[in-house]
Amino acid sequence: MGTVSDAEKKPAVIFVLGGPGSGKGTQCANVVEHFGYTHLSAGDLLRAEIKSGSENGTMIQNMIKEGKIVPSEVTIKLLQKAMQESGNDKFLIDGFPRNEENRAAFEAVTKIEPAFVLFFNCPEEEMERRILSRNQGREDDNIETIRKRFNVFLESSLPVVEYYGSKGKVRKVDAAKSVEEVFEAVKAIFTPKEEKVKHHSYAIL
Secondary structure (H helix, E strand, O other), X not given: OOOHHHHHOOOEXXXXXXXXXXXHHHHHHHHHHXXXXXXEEHHHHHHHHHHHXXXXXXXXXXXXXXXXXXXXXXXXXXXXXXXXXXXXXXXXXXXXXXXXXXXXXXXXXXXXXXXXXXXXXXXXXXXXXXXXXXXXXXHHHHHHHHHHHHHXXXXXXXXXHXXXXXXXXXXXXXXXXXXXXXXXXXXXXXXXXXXXXXXXXHHHO
């Protein structure tokens, strides 16, 4: 271990961040289809681990029940395992890191720095509108929950975006536009520079 070839084989990781209702799930599916990435959702991996009934899953379930935050290392180990088992070397990691502590732990444990952060920037009103239209009939109890989730996102995830922004590693997308327009902007980020010139897709940036 630790040879040069190991270092060269480090996977390409892109963190995908955006508030609830920002449409990042839809766009991740598009990137998987068009650019061959593997999409890993931290939340899905935790839920799958709980469902598996493993010792680890039971511990995660108990922590969530008690309102505790699952330790970064637990989520990171699940992500690492999924990366190794996928056989791919390029990953979209969705909904993680949720905070600065997650971010620092991910880099410390995996020794991987993300290639960049894909940040779906969407105003709160638009996110609320989308989520409410998705959850018809539960509007009353939902608006407060949505606002809480949005505030948690702002407080904890935005510092992560700012940290990578200071390193020039954030690609911000205006997520308030239509799905098609957003994907055009996303495609431009994933398309190598020389191809952009051929297709004149830089006009949409």
